Amino acid sequence: MVFPEARSTENYAMKNPAIASDLSQLSLCFFMKLVQDQGAQIVVSYAKKRSNEMLVEIYPTRTDVYVGNKLFRFTATNLYHDTWQHTCVTWENTQGVTKLYKDGQFTGQVTNSATENFTLTAGGFLVLGQDQDSIGGGFRVRETLHGRLASINMWDKVLSESDIAAQYTNCSVPRGSVLNWSVFKSLTHGNVTVEEPFTSTNLYDDTWRHVCLTWENTQGVAKLYKDGQFTGQVTNNATENFTLTAGGFLVLGQDQDSIGGGFIRKQTLHGRLASVNMWDKVLSESDIAAQNTNCSVPYGSVLNWSVFKNLTHGNVTVEEP
Numbered sequence: 001m002v003f004p005e006a007r008s009t010e011n012y013a014m015k016n017p018a019i020a021s022d023l024s025q026l027s028l029c030f031f032m033k034l035v036q037d038q039g040a041q042i043v044v045s046y047a048k049k050r051s052n053e054m055l056v057e058i059y060p061t062r063t064d065v066y067v068g069n070k071l072f073r074f075t076a077t078n079l080y081h082d083t084w085q086h087t088c089v090t091w092e093n094t095q096g097v098t099k100l101y102k103d104g105q106f107t108g109q110v111t112n113s114a115t116e117n118f119t120l121t122a123g124g125f126l127v128l129g130q131d132q133d134s135i136g137g138g139f140r141v142r143e144t145l146h147g148r149l150a151s152i153n154m155w156d157k158v159l160s161e162s163d164i165a166a167q168y169t170n171c172s173v174p175r176g177s178v179l180n181w182s183v184f185k186s187l188t189h190g191n192v193t194v195e196e197p198f199t200s201t202n203l204y205d206d207t208w209r210h211v212c213l214t215w216e217n218t219q220g221v222a223k224l225y226k227d228g229q230f231t232g233q234v235t236n237n238a239t240e241n242f243t244l245t246a247g248g249f250l251v252l253g254q255d256q257d258s259i260g261g262g263f264i265r266k267q268t269l270h271g272r273l274a275s276v277n278m279w280d281k282v283l284s285e286s287d288i289a290a291q292n293t294n295c296s297v298p299y300g301s302v303l304n305w306s307v308f309k310n311l312t313h314g315n316v317t318v319e320e321p
Helices: 161-170 181-186 285-294 305-310
Strands: 012-015 025-034 041-047 054-058 063-067 070-074 085-092 097-102 105-111 125-128 147-155 211-216 221-226 229-235
Touching: 012 181, 025 041, 025 054, 025 161, 041 147, 063 085, 063 097, 070 105, 085 161, 105 161, 147 181, 229 285
Parallel strands: none
Antiparallel strands: 012 125, 025 085, 025 147, 041 054, 041 125, 054 063, 063 070, 085 097, 097 105, 211 221, 221 229
């Protein structure tokens, strides 16, 4: 889910009623990537009787969590990054303890005894990307989320450290028993967009695969092909009329979290890659099928495979046929 620039009180996702049963404990987990513009960033807020019944707010130097309008402040863990990170927050009302996890690791806990025996009341508004200064509204531009949010889920229990670590290791957050991510995709407002993955096509195996991806900006449609066969398409209206600008860096095997760099080890390609080519048009299905049948990808009009053979770094090697 993309919360774009410029910040706006119109940009959010909302579910009401959001919680079906009162909660005496909870776990909230998600992936996020923030734009570092130095403002406060609201990930999620929940309100039934008053504001700040549950809130996660991230600053450049701290993370504030509210439960029952009571503050839990974490100053030792910086979540204000422009790289993807996995975050979990847990709370329980027996001792009033909130714990914070970053990238699968426990980073600290704060106790606020004022939340002992507190119950988060069911039936309220849950908002992604905005702070509710009034129930279901009262948003302020300077607190709007600016970045990307994915896989936010909530449970009615405190997850174990091993469960949280597994989410990060598997790069996947399972569906929550209280809230699951899928319901928010149709509840966005303003200019918030949802980027859907191609979930029905498995490319993650240890056999050679022929893969083609096409995109056009008339309708914002991307299509995926596997072994010469069309497998599905995803539309993102936010890419209508978008133009991919010339003159940038193209990297094989790494994600650029900064221009020309910002690589993260866990995202590094591990395997073999061949015949990467790019064209300035949408290839026909027959052209794509022919590539797979002939086991050959012709040179692209934008990029052709041969130029990469002399541009490798590190321990990447080229095996010539």
